[in-house]
Amino acid sequence: MSVSPDSATAVRAAADAAGESGRETLLSVRGLRVSVADGSEVVHGVDLDIPRGSAVGLVGESGSGKTLTCRAVLGLLPVGVEVTGGEISLRGTELTALPAAKRARLRGTDLAAVFQDPASYLNPSITVGAQLAEVLRVKIGLARRAARYRAVELLHAMGLRRPTHVYSQYPFELSGGMLQRVLIAMSITAEPELLIADEATTALDVTVQAEVLELLTELRRDRGLTLMIVSHDLAVISQMCDTVHVFRDGSIVEAGPTRRVLRVPRHPYTRELIENHERFGIDRVRKQRSQQ
Amino acid sequence: MKTITGALRTRAGVIAATVLAVVLLLAVIGPLLAPYDPLKNSTEILQPPSAAHWFGTDYLGRDVLSRVLAGAPRSVFTAFEAVGIGLVIGVAPGITSVYLGRVYEWITLRVMDGLIALPFLIFAIAVAALLGNAVHQAMIAVGILLAPSFYRITRAAALNHANAQYVTASQLFGASMWWVLRTHVWSKILPTLVVATANATAGGLLIVSSLTFLGIGVVPPEPTWGGIVASDLSYLTQVPYGPVFPSLFIMATVGALNLLADAIRDTSGDYGRARILRRGASRVRLT
Amino acid sequence: MTTLNVRDAAGRVAGPTAAADSASTGPVLTAIARTVVALGRALLIAVPVLLVSTFITFMLGGLTEQDPASLVLGDSATPADVARMREVFGLDKPLLLRYLLWLWSALHGDLGSSWFSKIPVAQSIAERLPVSLSVAVGALLIAVVLGCVFGILAAVRQGGWLDRTVTVVTSVLATVPGFIAAIALITVFSLLVPVLPSGGWVPPSAGLWKWASFLLLPSVSLSLDAAADVARQLRTGMADTLHENYIVGAQVRGLPGWRIVLVHALRNGAGPAVAVLGMHVPRLIGGAVIVETVFALPGIGDLTKTAALGGDVPVVQGALLVTIGVVLISSALVNVLLVKLRPAARREI
Numbered sequence: 001m002s003v004s005p006d007s008a009t010a011v012r013a014a015a016d017a018a019g020e021s022g023r024e025t026l027l028s029v030r031g032l033r034v035s036v037a038d039g040s041e042v043v044h045g046v047d048l049d050i051p052r053g054s055a056v057g058l059v060g061e062s063g064s065g066k067t068l069t070c071r072a073v074l075g076l077l078p079v080g081v082e083v084t085g086g087e088i089s090l091r092g093t094e095l096t097a098l099p100a101a102k103r104a105r106l107r108g109t110d111l112a113a114v115f116q117d118p119a120s121y122l123n124p125s126i127t128v129g130a131q132l133a134e135v136l137r138v139k140i141g142l143a144r145r146a147a148r149y150r151a152v153e154l155l156h157a158m159g160l161r162r163p164t165h166v167y168s169q170y171p172f173e174l175s176g177g178m179l180q181r182v183l184i185a186m187s188i189t190a191e192p193e194l195l196i197a198d199e200a201t202t203a204l205d206v207t208v209q210a211e212v213l214e215l216l217t218e219l220r221r222d223r224g225l226t227l228m229i230v231s232h233d234l235a236v237i238s239q240m241c242d243t244v245h246v247f248r249d250g251s252i253v254e255a256g257p258t259r260r261v262l263r264v265p266r267h268p269y270t271r272e273l274i275e276n277h278e279r280f281g282i283d284r285v286r287k288q289r290s291q292q
Numbered sequence: 293m294k295t296i297t298g299a300l301r302t303r304a305g306v307i308a309a310t311v312l313a314v315v316l317l318l319a320v321i322g323p324l325l326a327p328y329d330p331l332k333n334s335t336e337i338l339q340p341p342s343a344a345h346w347f348g349t350d351y352l353g354r355d356v357l358s359r360v361l362a363g364a365p366r367s368v369f370t371a372f373e374a375v376g377i378g379l380v381i382g383v384a385p386g387i388t389s390v391y392l393g394r395v396y397e398w399i400t401l402r403v404m405d406g407l408i409a410l411p412f413l414i415f416a417i418a419v420a421a422l423l424g425n426a427v428h429q430a431m432i433a434v435g436i437l438l439a440p441s442f443y444r445i446t447r448a449a450a451l452n453h454a455n456a457q458y459v460t461a462s463q464l465f466g467a468s469m470w471w472v473l474r475t476h477v478w479s480k481i482l483p484t485l486v487v488a489t490a491n492a493t494a495g496g497l498l499i500v501s502s503l504t505f506l507g508i509g510v511v512p513p514e515p516t517w518g519g520i521v522a523s524d525l526s527y528l529t530q531v532p533y534g535p536v537f538p539s540l541f542i543m544a545t546v547g548a549l550n551l552l553a554d555a556i557r558d559t560s561g562d563y564g565r566a567r568i569l570r571r572g573a574s575r576v577r578l579t
Numbered sequence: 580m581t582t583l584n585v586r587d588a589a590g591r592v593a594g595p596t597a598a599a600d601s602a603s604t605g606p607v608l609t610a611i612a613r614t615v616v617a618l619g620r621a622l623l624i625a626v627p628v629l630l631v632s633t634f635i636t637f638m639l640g641g642l643t644e645q646d647p648a649s650l651v652l653g654d655s656a657t658p659a660d661v662a663r664m665r666e667v668f669g670l671d672k673p674l675l676l677r678y679l680l681w682l683w684s685a686l687h688g689d690l691g692s693s694w695f696s697k698i699p700v701a702q703s704i705a706e707r708l709p710v711s712l713s714v715a716v717g718a719l720l721i722a723v724v725l726g727c728v729f730g731i732l733a734a735v736r737q738g739g740w741l742d743r744t745v746t747v748v749t750s751v752l753a754t755v756p757g758f759i760a761a762i763a764l765i766t767v768f769s770l771l772v773p774v775l776p777s778g779g780w781v782p783p784s785a786g787l788w789k790w791a792s793f794l795l796l797p798s799v800s801l802s803l804d805a806a807a808d809v810a811r812q813l814r815t816g817m818a819d820t821l822h823e824n825y826i827v828g829a830q831v832r833g834l835p836g837w838r839i840v841l842v843h844a845l846r847n848g849a850g851p852a853v854a855v856l857g858m859h860v861p862r863l864i865g866g867a868v869i870v871e872t873v874f875a876l877p878g879i880g881d882l883t884k885t886a887a888l889g890g891d892v893p894v895v896q897g898a899l900l901v902t903i904g905v906v907l908i909s910s911a912l913v914n915v916l917l918v919k920l921r922p923a924a925r926r927e928i
Contacts, residue, residue: 417887547751
């Protein structure tokens with residue numbers, strides 16, 4: 001139990017988990033290194049394998065490199081941050097070598113993402129419907145009217161009441177949960193295979209969070225969408241993910257099937273995370289209650 | 293004061309201040325430095341620059357350098373006059389509009405809006421010409437037209453600070469309105485006002501040069517920077533470089549004023565904060 | 580379609596079909612309504628502005644010591660003649676009454692007649708307004724095109740050589756008076772490389788190409804100041820906008836780069852540039868005096884200058900009124916444009 005496996009064995013564990021389920025690998029990250037312009041490395045050789053149709057969790061405190069890993073996969077690292085080593089391949093296609101325009105074409109149609117604070121990821125001056133219709137026109141090539149019609153359908157499918165009304169609202173007129181649904185609608189319009197949800201439910205109310213997570217689960221079930229879920233919240237990870245990767249200081253310290261990692265954590269940091277969660281989490285209160 | 297000394301510690305501020313000091317010096321003693329009589333004609337017309345005539349001579353054989361130097365006071369101080377008038381008309385209503393009630397506020401706002409709608413040069417020309425072709429009348433017109441920008445700036449700054457907590461606190465302690473205005477609001481408005489004044493002076497110089505170029509507000513033989521450009525205009529084919537020297541003086545002065553304004557704005561923290569506040573209002577929350 | 584109706588199992592809202600139909604008209608209507616409201620508000624603000632500015636303009640005529648009666652009649656006129664002449668001009672009435680009468684007839688298109696030539700002011704203005712307007716509109720177009728191209732390029736290439744060049748050029752242009760820009764352009768394009776006329780005017784009926792060639796230099800020299808300001812404001816506005824999260828959002832959706840810059844960043848970053856452009860409109864119209872003098876154009880600025888120097892008060896008042904009208908109309912349009920650009924600005928004060 002006291003063994004703290006290095007990242008190589010951790011990855012092997014993850015790969016085994018994938019192998020057991022017998023699904024082909026959709027996204028494969030090998031030895032990913034990310035550095036800031038001043039030369040300091042912030043992600044030190046991360047390995048990830050995401051089987052098609054699975055839900056993979058990335059957990060760790062803020063600044064541990066999980067978001068930068070996602071951004072590197074998307075090809076949208078902030079200005080001054082660069083991939084300095086490793087490979088990212090999607091269905092066998094090496095992404096890091098692709099020119100920017102080609103990567104832009106992959107986004108939306110092959111991989112997509114939603115983030116924390118949905119309001120800031122929508123253009124404040126354009127109605128949410130028009131922004132959704134824009135994606136439909138650009139990525140699928142629908143005509144103006146058809147895009148509008150389909151956008152309303154999608155909003156409805158995302159569980160938004162009064163979709164026509166929502167269509168003509170500006171981002172500042174909608175709540176966080178509604179906006180996150182709109183953003184999810186936008187990200188899945190072009191039927192990508194992989195959806196990255198980077199702290200997508202963090203800022204939402206607990207009930208809204210549950211609804212959005214349920215929506216993601218449904219999308220995974222009904223469309224075969226592969227999920228990469230980034231969260232610092234172990235509850236979200238345990239509810240959603242088949243496998244989990246624990247990030248710390250730019251490296252993966254432990255990886256494996258979620259159930260195994262949460263029940264029998266091997267790395268001290270993972271144990272610490274779980275303990276913190278138990279100590280401060282709602283489960284502890286409930287446990288105490290039931291004991292009394 | 294502190295904001296100006298702060299700006300002087302930057303490189304741009306030093307350059308701007310040096311240029312302005314030279315220009316001001318020229319405006320005061322320039323006419324004394326002139327090597328020739330700026331009004332005296334000679335047979336050496338349209339000479340290129342030489343050791344005897346650094347800037348050459350114009351179509352009447354007058355020394356251009358002497359004319360530029362002699363024209364300095366009129367070209368520079370008239371702009372100051374206009375800005376001074378603009379400050380007087382703009383600043384006081386700008387500050388008081390925040391404090392003296394809604395009717396007063398409404399009236400001042402409408403009057404300033406009305407002034408903004410007046411097209412600058414045409415109005416200045418109309419005033420100067422109709423009120424007897426004299427420079428002071430023209431400057432009154434320019435001053436009136438500069439007033440709205442001062443009004444808006446001081447009003448915005450006063451609005452920003454009127455609801456600030458320290459002002460509310462002072463009022464709670466029974467401080468009089470004028471005391472609050474003098475000690476708190478005025479000191480906060482000052483950097484903004486200095487920046488606006490520098491920019492307005494640059495604008496004023498451009499307008500004065502344009503007016504004198506058109507022959508408004510000056511009687512012909514009297515040299516001004518704008519007027520010197522105009523007088524050589526018909527001889528552009530012979531001396532295409534003719535307008536260069538007086539133009540350089542105008543541009544250097546205007547450029548130095550703009551540079552100084554930028555330096556003060558960049559070093560004055562309060563002004564910067566006000567800008568960020570304004571931006572913040574239109575901005576979506578960032579993660 | 581198979582992927583749709585994920586939530587239908589949960590028994591939420593009925594089919595989206597009916598709702599989708601009304602979506603095609605709903606947003607359009609609200610957009611029109613917003614525009615109408617914005618335009619109405621802008622015009623409402625313009626009324627007191629018009630009153631104040633015309634009053635100032637009119638008082639100017641009242642304050643002048645020029646007495647048209649003696650000006651027109653000359654030194655040999657008897658006091659009785661002068662009194663009769665004053666009555667003809669309506670100068671015996673009190674100033675305020677004269678203002679109201681003038682405003683009333685101005686609203687009916689009657690701006691009076693020149694004291695000297697007796698030509699109706701409205702007629703002289705109508706003859707010259709097209710010249711000034713074509714130069715001003717030309718300058719506006721050039722300013723928008725130059726400002727947008729360089730402002731956007733500088734913002735996209737932040738910190739690059741183009742960005743630094745644009746910054747330097749715009750700062751230098753801000754120091755150049757209009758007449759110097761005009762003279763420099765004449766020197767280069769009419770004297771050194773004689774490709775364009777150095778001045779004068781032909782109506783469009785003389786051939787569009789010829790008309791444009793006479794229009795080009797005046798328009799460019801008038802536009803430089805505004806173009807520099809627009810480029811600078813657009814660069815600042817867009818540079819800020821390009822760092823916003825919704826740009827990342829648009830990138831994540833896989834939108835092409837040009838679309839992100841021209842649709843998403845430009846729309847939010849253009850506000851200050853549009854406002855500055857609005858502030859330049861009076862200058863484009865007022866600054867026409869300079870351009871019209873240098874290029875010998877028979878425009879409204881030239882008319883005003885000549886009339887003002889000759890003391891022809893009705894012409895000056897009429898010309899000012901018309902310029903103010905043009906300024907107010909264009910600033911109302913700018914306000915509408917701003918509201919359309921940034922609907923979120925409705926929340927701001």
